[in-house]
Amino acid sequence: MLGNQPIGVFDSGYGGLTVFKSIVKLLPQYDYLYLGDSGRAPYGNRSFNIIHRYTWECVQAMFKMGCPLVILACNTASAKALRTIQQQDLNNQDATKRVLGVIRPTAEVIGNYTTTKEIGILGTKGTIQSESYPLEISKFFPDVKVHQQSCPLWVPLIENGEYDKPGADYFVHQYLDQILAKSSKIDTLLLACTHYPVLHEKIKAYLPNYIRVVSQGDIVAHSLGDYLHRHPEMEKTLTKGAKHQFFTTTDDTSDFDHHATLFFSEPVKSIFLPVK
Numbered sequence: 001m002l003g004n005q006p007i008g009v010f011d012s013g014y015g016g017l018t019v020f021k022s023i024v025k026l027l028p029q030y031d032y033l034y035l036g037d038s039g040r041a042p043y044g045n046r047s048f049n050i051i052h053r054y055t056w057e058c059v060q061a062m063f064k065m066g067c068p069l070v071i072l073a074c075n076t077a078s079a080k081a082l083r084t085i086q087q088q089d090l091n092n093q094d095a096t097k098r099v100l101g102v103i104r105p106t107a108e109v110i111g112n113y114t115t116t117k118e119i120g121i122l123g124t125k126g127t128i129q130s131e132s133y134p135l136e137i138s139k140f141f142p143d144v145k146v147h148q149q150s151c152p153l154w155v156p157l158i159e160n161g162e163y164d165k166p167g168a169d170y171f172v173h174q175y176l177d178q179i180l181a182k183s184s185k186i187d188t189l190l191l192a193c194t195h196y197p198v199l200h201e202k203i204k205a206y207l208p209n210y211i212r213v214v215s216q217g218d219i220v221a222h223s224l225g226d227y228l229h230r231h232p233e234m235e236k237t238l239t240k241g242a243k244h245q246f247f248t249t250t251d252d253t254s255d256f257d258h259h260a261t262l263f264f265s266e267p268v269k270s271i272f273l274p275v276k
Contacts, residue, residue, distance in 0.1 A: 005239045006031035007224075008067030010058050013041035013159050014256075015195030016073030017263035019102065022217030023071070024244070027225055031243045033067055035273065038256055039249035042155045043076040044124030044193075051126065055081035056089055057275050058249075063097055068237050071224065072101045075123055075192050079103060079130035098234060102194070103132050105223035106216050110190055111141030113214055118145045118185040122175065123192035125150045133192060147186060149179035151196075158195045161259060163202075172202045188212045198263065246270040 009020045013036050020034055037043075037058050043051050055077040062070050072078045078101030085099050110119060121133045128150040137146055153171045157163050180186060187210055191197055197215040204213050228235040248256040248270045260268035 003239070004031055004066045004241075004243075005237050006033040006065075006067055006243070006245070007238060008032075008059075008062035008065075008070035009034045009073050010055070010062065010070055010077070011036050011072075011074045011194060012043040012054075012076065013038045013155075013195070014259050014263045015155070015158070015193060015198075017194075017260055017268075018197045018215065019071070019073040019194050019217045019220050021264055022221040023224060026218075026221040027228075028242055029240045031239045031241050031245075033062060033065060033245045033247065035062055035247045035249075036256065036260070036270075037249045037275065038159070039251070039275075041159060042124070043074065044126050044152060044155055046076075046126065048080050051076060052081040052084050056085055059085060059089075059099055060093075061273060061275050063094065068096070069098045069100070069234055071220070072099060073194050073220065075102055075194065076126040077101070079127045079132040100224070100227065102216055102220050103136055103192075106190065106192070106219050107133065107136035108140050108223075109219055110137060110188070110214065111144045113212055114144060114188040116185045116187045117141075117143055118147065118183050119188040119190060120179045120182070120186045121146060121148045121190050121192045122151050122179060122196060123148070124155060125152050127192055133190075145183070145185075147179060147182040149175055149182070151175040151193075154199060155193065155195050158198050159259075163198050168199070169202060172199060173206055176203065176206055186211065188214060190214045191216065247273040249273060249275050 082101040128148045134146045157168050251272050253270045256270050257268045
């Protein structure tokens with residue numbers, strides 16, 4: 001990859017591919033490198049220190065492969081690792097590199113989707129416990145009331161290819177019932193995990209028509225486009241060959257490729273990348 005300067009997209013597994021797909025659709029001209037830490041997924045129930053360590057190890061690996069800019073297309077990593085990476089790790093290693101997340105771009109616009117001023121956040125245990133979304137949303141929409149619900153079984157279902165099976169319906173309904181029981185005024189549900197859009201049709205089918213289900217892919221893609229417009233010094237360093245490379249930390253690349261192809265809607269051929 002000598003001389004290549006791709007945009008890096010990181011996730012704990014496959015979920016970030018739902019964001020990556022939106023980014024490529026909006027900004028197809030750039031080179032990209034996707035890394036899924038499937039060998040150590042899921043992240044949702046892990047401690048702050050472990051999530052930070054795993055995320056930072058993967059970010060450094062992407063830096064070494066030429067990425068000057070990395071997007072954490074993972075809500076758990078954005079909630080529990082991004083601040084430390086931005087405020088400490090980058091300053092200690094290379095202040096010219098940039099790492100961005102998915103929570104702030106979403107918080108900046110999510111209030112525009114609701115008319116009742118009440119929204120529900122569906123996320124992993126780690127994301128919900130971090131309180132990142134209520135804190136960030138309050139900065140931009142102080143009049144919006146935020147309700148949260150962790151969905152700890154959704155990512156394992158998705159990562160193990162069970163998301164389209166009838167058995168997944170039970171767990172989809174269970175968590176939706178729990179979030180809707182918190183307020184009858186919720187009219188917007190944010191899928192605050194990049195894995196969850198895979199369950200979008202099951203989620204939407206269970207909800208009343210007046211509730212809007214919001215995924216993050218397009219939001220993050222437009223935010224990245226705006227960032228590159230505002231930071232030409234970064235944009236000009238990026239190579240533009242429309243190349244996509246995929247890496248995974250699991251040595252079973254065929255399994256990763258099978259699931260990744262479903263998420264990305266295009267054939268994926270990955271390379272095993274041991275990270276430590």
